[in-house]
Amino acid sequence: MKRVHTGFILLLAVSVAAAGSLVAGQAVARRPAEGPIKVGFIAPLSGPYVQNGRDILNGFLLYLEEIGYRAGGLRQAQAAPSLSRGGRQIQVIVEDDEAIPAVGLTKARKLVERDKVHLMAGALLASTGYALAPYIDSMHIPMVYPVVSADDLTQRRRSKWIVRTGWSSSQPNHAFGEYAAHTLKLKKVATIALDYAFGWESVGGFQRTFEAEGGKVTQKIWCPVSVHDFAPYLAQISRDVDAVYALFLGRAALQFMRQYQEYGLKERVLLIGSGTTTDEHVLPFMGDEALGVITALHYSAALDTPANRKFVAAYRARYKKVPSYYSESMYTGAQWFVSAIEAVGGHVEDSAALLDALRSVKLLDVPRGPVELDEYGSPIENVYIRKVERVNGELQNTVIETFPKVSQFWKYNPADYLKQPLYSRRSVP
Amino acid sequence: MAEFRKIAWKTSVPVLALVLLIAGPPFLSSYWIGLLTQIMIFAILAMSLDILLGYTGLPSFGHAGFFGVAAYTVAVLSTAYHASFWTCVVSGIIIGTLLGAAFGLLVSHVRDVYFLMITLALGMVLWGLSYRWITVTGGDNGISGIPRVMTGPIPFYFVTLLTFIACSALMTLFVSSPFGFTLKGIRENESRMKSLGVNTWLHCYLSYVISGAFASVAGVMWAYYNGFVGPTYLDLTASSEVFLMVTLGGPGTLVGPALGAGAIVLLKNVISAYTQRWLMILGAIYIMTILGAPQGLWNLGRGSRSRV
Numbered sequence: 001m002k003r004v005h006t007g008f009i010l011l012l013a014v015s016v017a018a019a020g021s022l023v024a025g026q027a028v029a030r031r032p033a034e035g036p037i038k039v040g041f042i043a044p045l046s047g048p049y050v051q052n053g054r055d056i057l058n059g060f061l062l063y064l065e066e067i068g069y070r071a072g073g074l075r076q077a078q079a080a081p082s083l084s085r086g087g088r089q090i091q092v093i094v095e096d097d098e099a100i101p102a103v104g105l106t107k108a109r110k111l112v113e114r115d116k117v118h119l120m121a122g123a124l125l126a127s128t129g130y131a132l133a134p135y136i137d138s139m140h141i142p143m144v145y146p147v148v149s150a151d152d153l154t155q156r157r158r159s160k161w162i163v164r165t166g167w168s169s170s171q172p173n174h175a176f177g178e179y180a181a182h183t184l185k186l187k188k189v190a191t192i193a194l195d196y197a198f199g200w201e202s203v204g205g206f207q208r209t210f211e212a213e214g215g216k217v218t219q220k221i222w223c224p225v226s227v228h229d230f231a232p233y234l235a236q237i238s239r240d241v242d243a244v245y246a247l248f249l250g251r252a253a254l255q256f257m258r259q260y261q262e263y264g265l266k267e268r269v270l271l272i273g274s275g276t277t278t279d280e281h282v283l284p285f286m287g288d289e290a291l292g293v294i295t296a297l298h299y300s301a302a303l304d305t306p307a308n309r310k311f312v313a314a315y316r317a318r319y320k321k322v323p324s325y326y327s328e329s330m331y332t333g334a335q336w337f338v339s340a341i342e343a344v345g346g347h348v349e350d351s352a353a354l355l356d357a358l359r360s361v362k363l364l365d366v367p368r369g370p371v372e373l374d375e376y377g378s379p380i381e382n383v384y385i386r387k388v389e390r391v392n393g394e395l396q397n398t399v400i401e402t403f404p405k406v407s408q409f410w411k412y413n414p415a416d417y418l419k420q421p422l423y424s425r426r427s428v429p
Numbered sequence: 430m431a432e433f434r435k436i437a438w439k440t441s442v443p444v445l446a447l448v449l450l451i452a453g454p455p456f457l458s459s460y461w462i463g464l465l466t467q468i469m470i471f472a473i474l475a476m477s478l479d480i481l482l483g484y485t486g487l488p489s490f491g492h493a494g495f496f497g498v499a500a501y502t503v504a505v506l507s508t509a510y511h512a513s514f515w516t517c518v519v520s521g522i523i524i525g526t527l528l529g530a531a532f533g534l535l536v537s538h539v540r541d542v543y544f545l546m547i548t549l550a551l552g553m554v555l556w557g558l559s560y561r562w563i564t565v566t567g568g569d570n571g572i573s574g575i576p577r578v579m580t581g582p583i584p585f586y587f588v589t590l591l592t593f594i595a596c597s598a599l600m601t602l603f604v605s606s607p608f609g610f611t612l613k614g615i616r617e618n619e620s621r622m623k624s625l626g627v628n629t630w631l632h633c634y635l636s637y638v639i640s641g642a643f644a645s646v647a648g649v650m651w652a653y654y655n656g657f658v659g660p661t662y663l664d665l666t667a668s669s670e671v672f673l674m675v676t677l678g679g680p681g682t683l684v685g686p687a688l689g690a691g692a693i694v695l696l697k698n699v700i701s702a703y704t705q706r707w708l709m710i711l712g713a714i715y716i717m718t719i720l721g722a723p724q725g726l727w728n729l730g731r732g733s734r735s736r737v
Binding site: 100106110135150157197424 | 458459460463563567568569570571573574575577655656657659661662697698701702708
């Protein structure tokens, strides 16, 4: 008898679930044409990249708060300025992808098919970015990638419905390679980087331009993404290099910096690297070991422009910490799609028009400087060479040189560039 | 009378579930159809593990390996070699089965916790391979862009349903055959089966291979449903999740693991939409099941005498 009882409960649960889904399905069908604009957002909000994910979300929400969660009414507002900002309400649905591509894909399905979002934004890891792209393309939902920097997303494996507003991994490193050879006058460099696509592409970009200008990458050391102790890797660095190029982020960046100093390398060998190594998501947790490190990225919180000063002040006031490039990425990303929504007058249901609008957005006054897309859909933006300094007791990435309007192809011809294979673990220029 | 009720109950639930699955789609949104497709694929996988865990008594902790290898086979063939649909499907199943045949040689002579450790290690080897054999598997980025074979979720749903029905029927036949009863005998008392003249090694080996073959079917379906394959589908977490589906539902029943798969897929997808603390809820459910129904939900009413 007891068995019948539990089985009955199970059955009941199944039928309730079925009925619930039925109701949900009908509710979606009755949706009015002019409801809120639904934006699906995906980022890792748990797991090892939670800090980065939170920063992205913070930047996103900060911008939407500034515009009062409304968009698409700019034309009416100009006609009658006395009225408060009109337009449609923006409804944000946040999902956590746990930094696992498979989960990201599941969440994207939920956002598109259950919540019926009009556009999507987010994703952090390259692997998640690649996993989502075919699905997003098949569902015809425009998606803004503010952070995912995998080169091929806008090069050899372009996706129609994805608009990248962030950067490509090799982009700042092309500029940095030239800077390292010309200005820093480095001859021999060893690289030490995380062993995955982001690392390979960044190191590959650096190596290509650095060696084209007469330098030589003599050693490439790869650490697994889950690295806990850098001792075996630091011991491999040969004694005759002029500088070490490091690429880390999150916890690994903190630990690497500390161990680099502990092993007495900091006094002997200049440390340079990818922008993420000293990005503001880890910089406040570093000490003197970070001083003097030179990195390249398309943003720095210490950038001295009116737009950035305003953004940093607002961000500090709201979240009590300094914004990282992740925060800026989605602040600008949000501004990006809001401009597109304004351009289509709030009619986000026409996703093809929205996509066209997204591709033709040009932002001249965002925190990181002017941004526009090239014909392959990747941003053309400034690359900043930054040096860690202590100002008013706080570490910051002081901008020491600006490369204006850098494209993902650097100074190369896009067609020739694309004939080369993607930078990989073993790539040799 | 009690016997009759038991049989009626035993058959009514699967039949009712089947009727709902067949008649449901027109009333459901594409999201729910997608979820049901996922449930059926994982049900095949969980049932295939049940052959090992529930019927033969061999706790495999690397079962997602077959699933993953079959899915990767489909992904590699369809994207890098542009192979036809049937080539992909058949090679996926064959390679998964061959893998079972090879691994089976290594694991079939051990039992219990040793079996668990070896299968875990083999699963990790497969995971490592998917993660580091970058030229073939794409490493961390996985392989995306597996071509869709059907337009829209409903045709694919019915193909999955057919596969699901076929696989469950075959597995039911298998476990209720004399061979299946021998497996149960091995589970209960291997030395007695040996003394009866049964080649227990061969039985365990074949059970491992057959279980791997069904897991490969699930992997092939998954590759086409998901359009993306990555290392996370064959790591330890994935294997333990299948293990939990079986133990939650009730090992040694086939129906139980299928329901367990349904419960876990629903919990993962539905609860996580409402709260970020969904992992806690899932954990609490596991603990409650272990405490309240250690034989799994489907075995709740069964007397404590019959061991699982």
